[in-house]
Amino acid sequence: MLSQNLYQLCKCLFLHNLKLNSVNVARRIHSSSEKRSDSESKEQTGQKCETEELPQNTENSNFGRLHIPVMLEEVVKCLSPQPGQRFLDMTFGAGGHTTALLEKASGITVYALDRDPTAYKIAQQLSEAYPKQIQPLLGQFSQSEALLISSGVEPGTLDGVLLDAGCSSVQFDTPERGFSLQKDGPLDMRMDSDRYPDMPTAADVVNALDQQAIASILRTYGEERHARKIAAAIVQARSIYPITRTQQLASIVAGAFPSSALYARKDLLQRPAHIATKTFQGLRIFVNDELHELFIGLRTAEKFLKPGGRLVALSFHSLEDRIIKRFLHGIDMTEKYNLGSKQKIRQALRNSSRGEGRQESPCGKSNLKWTFIQKKVLTPQAKDIQTNPRGRSAKLRAAIKI
Numbered sequence: 001m002l003s004q005n006l007y008q009l010c011k012c013l014f015l016h017n018l019k020l021n022s023v024n025v026a027r028r029i030h031s032s033s034e035k036r037s038d039s040e041s042k043e044q045t046g047q048k049c050e051t052e053e054l055p056q057n058t059e060n061s062n063f064g065r066l067h068i069p070v071m072l073e074e075v076v077k078c079l080s081p082q083p084g085q086r087f088l089d090m091t092f093g094a095g096g097h098t099t100a101l102l103e104k105a106s107g108i109t110v111y112a113l114d115r116d117p118t119a120y121k122i123a124q125q126l127s128e129a130y131p132k133q134i135q136p137l138l139g140q141f142s143q144s145e146a147l148l149i150s151s152g153v154e155p156g157t158l159d160g161v162l163l164d165a166g167c168s169s170v171q172f173d174t175p176e177r178g179f180s181l182q183k184d185g186p187l188d189m190r191m192d193s194d195r196y197p198d199m200p201t202a203a204d205v206v207n208a209l210d211q212q213a214i215a216s217i218l219r220t221y222g223e224e225r226h227a228r229k230i231a232a233a234i235v236q237a238r239s240i241y242p243i244t245r246t247q248q249l250a251s252i253v254a255g256a257f258p259s260s261a262l263y264a265r266k267d268l269l270q271r272p273a274h275i276a277t278k279t280f281q282g283l284r285i286f287v288n289d290e291l292h293e294l295f296i297g298l299r300t301a302e303k304f305l306k307p308g309g310r311l312v313a314l315s316f317h318s319l320e321d322r323i324i325k326r327f328l329h330g331i332d333m334t335e336k337y338n339l340g341s342k343q344k345i346r347q348a349l350r351n352s353s354r355g356e357g358r359q360e361s362p363c364g365k366s367n368l369k370w371t372f373i374q375k376k377v378l379t380p381q382a383k384d385i386q387t388n389p390r391g392r393s394a395k396l397r398a399a400i401k402i
């Protein structure tokens, strides 16, 4: 059992998340399309990724194998790199998007941020292939402002920012990181455990928090409608043995349901998804404070983009997409969910204090701060889903800072 201190830490983290998170904890909405956005199972594929060991040379193809960049064509098109421009890739991962930007035009500079030291090492290696064009930055979105400033980047000066939310295949496919419910490993799920070894792991959360708090995490961050039942099963199981392994947790969750329910849920490709998928998503988001981080990341992107600079944000589940959508439309994150999106956009425009001279577009295409590059959210093409099923739930939103 974990110490009282750790329990308090988890609880503090939980309350901090609830308070700061731009997602309203109590009021969840499910639009019919979002209901099926089973993004957490980005990992539910047979996509192969060797090991966490880094490739020995920096040839692009080697990095590409670690994580297939999602909607690459669309991302590059929306960012529209021009010779000499400067970009921030807030989620460098294995560098697929960064490489494509560097290849698209000459003299591009990319500030390559990631909270994961493994990604940072990949960025360092890749920077050898693109001398002076990649500036690796190790840190979270919430630390990116300070990192950029200390790298000599002034607010309002970047030409483009990419934010490709969530986890990379490098993380999912390394069982020791504890993200995968398919491969057994320690129940960890922290993206930057090397940097913050004292931060709570997913195991700490399931072993230390009370049943109600666990249910709340699963409901809020996993959008798991059986959260109470799963939390009860977790609490019962941990009274016998501490829960320390990913497969152990997957079995405990599965044990709370009849065997027919184990793979009864379907992912976006109508493939069976394990009943514990949403539990894993909820824990991962909570442990990494992902939604709060996302909101801070978007604010930092806006601050460092120049007028005319482009933001591309990729999300993989409805919680992330809702934050991005609201941010770009200027909708208050605490706004009621039951307003239609056009009503919310109109309300955001009405609420704006800088009302003079603004242009209200009837289709909500622009607000005060952003012009949308395309009217509708982009999703992956069928051919991309075929080659990279992990990216199937992606939603791309792109906008130009006014």
Ligand SMILES: C[S@@+](CC[C@H](N)C(=O)[O-])C[C@H]1O[C@@H](n2cnc3c(N)ncnc32)[C@H](O)[C@@H]1O
Pocket: 067, 068, 069, 070, 090, 091, 092, 093, 094, 095, 096, 097, 098, 113, 114, 115, 116, 119, 139, 140, 141, 142, 164, 165, 166, 167, 168, 169, 191, 290, 293, 294
């Ligand atoms: C989906 S992957 C990005 C993949 C990348 N675009 C590529 O082409 O390889 C997301 C990456 O963002 C990083 N990440 C997630 N949340 C972060 C945060 N709050 N701050 C910094 N990096 C974060 C993860 O560590 C992960 O490497």
